[in-house]
Amino acid sequence: MKELICIVCPRGCHLQVDEDNGFAVTGNSCPRGAEYGRNEAVHPVRTLTSTVRIEGAPITRLPVRTASAIPKALLFDAMNEINRTSVHAPVKRGQAVIKDLLGTGVDVIATRDL
C-alpha cells in the first residue's frame, strides 16, 4: 500500500494506492484523484513551468510551461532544453516555443503575451 498526497487540486487528499490490487485508489474525493493515484504509482508525471530568454520585450524572461504533464524522470533534462531556448517578441500566450520536448510529443508553450 502506497500513501500519497494528491496534487491535482489544492484540497490535498491523502490517497492510498493498493499496488497488489490493480492500483485501486482510496481516500480520493473525486475521479481525478483516483487517476492521479494510479498514475503516480505506475508512471509519475508533472507539468513543468519555467522561463525562457526573450529579446525585444520590456522584460528579459518569458514564462512557459509544458502543454501537458511530462514524465517526472525527465524534469531536469527538460530544464536543460528550456534553458537553451531563446525567443523574440512578440509572443502570444499559448504559442509553442519548443515543439515535441525531448520526444515526449508535448510542446512547451508561452504563458504570457510579451
Added chain:
Amino acid sequence: MSYELIVIGAGPAGLAAALSARKQGLTRIAILERDKYLGGILNQCIHNGFGLHRFREELTGPEYAGRFIDELSGSGIDVFTDTMVLNVTRDKQVHCVSPQYGYRILEAQSVVLAMGCRERTRGAIGIPGDRPSGVFTAGTAQRYLNLEGYLCGKRVLILGSGDIGLIMARRMTLEGAKVLACVEVMPYSGGLSRNIAQCLNDFNIPLYLSHTVTEIRAQNGRISGVTVSKVDENRRPIPGTEMDFECDTLLLSVGLIPENELTRGMGIAIDPRTNGAVVYENMETDLPGVFACGNVAHVHDLVDYVSKESEKAGAAAAKYVLQGPNEGEAIDVINGDGVSYTLPQRIRVSALDGAAEIFFRVRRNYGKAQIEVLSGDESIAVYKRDRLAPGEMESIRLSRELLSKARGEIRVSIKEQ
C-alpha cells in the same frame, strides 16, 4: 477627473472588482496600478495550480491574469499603470503620481482598495546574528528569478513553509541550486499539502517542523551559514539541538502583511486579526462607498477565492453608486474556540441577497470536526468537515433566515469529534 469607481491595484483583486462593477452597469471606472504591467504578483507566480475552481483547469499565474486582462480590453475601463496612489481622502479624492501625468487628484464616487499584501521580512521575525547579503524574502527571490532571470544563490535554506517558500524550493532546485532544507517554527506547515508533496518530497528536500533559524553567519558580507534549532511548544529554541548548514542564501517565507497604509490614512477601522479593514457582508469598509477585497482584506491561499470575493466588492460598489448607500442594523461575527479570524466581521442581514458567506481560519490542525455557529449560547448552525488546517481557508454559508434569528453577534467555533 471624476469616476464612478476607482480601483487601487491591478492584481487579481483589482481586475476582478473593476470587471464586475462594469458588468453591473458602471461606465466610468479607472484602475490605478503602481507597476508597469497588469496582473500584480501573478506575473511572477509562473507555476501552475491557479484557476481550478474558477476555470476548471490548471493555469499558471500569468495565464490566470491574462484571462482577466483580455476581458479588460474593449471594456471601456481606464487603466493607468506606473501610477502610485499617495493617499485617498475620506471624501474619495485619490491623490496619485505617475511619470506620464505627474501629480493628479482623481475624484470617485466609490473606491475599491485592492493593494494586496507584502512579505514579512527578517526584521519582522527578529533572527539574531550577522546582517549579511543573501537573506531574501521568497517573493523577492521569485521576482529576481522569474521576471529578471537572476538565480540569487546556489546553496539555499528556506525558513518558513508558506506556499511561496515551497514553490521557490522547487523552482530553485530546477534551476540548479541545492535547497538544503525547509525549516518551520510551527508543528505544522503553513502551506498547502500538495505543495509539500510536489515541491519538497519530489526533490527529497527535508522539512523540519518545530525548528527555526537561531543564528546567521557571514563571510565577506555574504551569508555563509545558519544554525537551526528545535523549538519547544512555546516556540523557544531548545539548547543542544543545534544543526549547522553551510549556505549562501536564506529565503524567508514567514507570512504576508496586508498593505493597508492607504486604508489607515483614510481612518478606516482595521481588524487586528486580519490586519485588513473591518468589512461588511459586501466587502464594504466602515467608510460608506469604500470597499476592500483580496489580500489587502485578508491573506488568501487561492487566487480563485480572491477573484470571487473581489467580484462581490465590485458589484457592491456598483450598487452603491447606482442605488445609494446601505442602511440597516449589523450583527458582529466573532471567532470562538479554535478560530483565528472571521470575515466579514459584520453582516447587515437586511442587505443580503440570499446567503452570507463567512470565511475563517482555524488555529491548528483538526481531524473530523464540527463548525458550530452560535448566537449567545444557542447553536444556530452546524457544519461537518473531515479535516481542517490553518493553511487552508474555510468557508460556510449562512442563509438570511438563519441570520435573522441571531441577536447582536454570532460566534464561529470548532469542536473536534
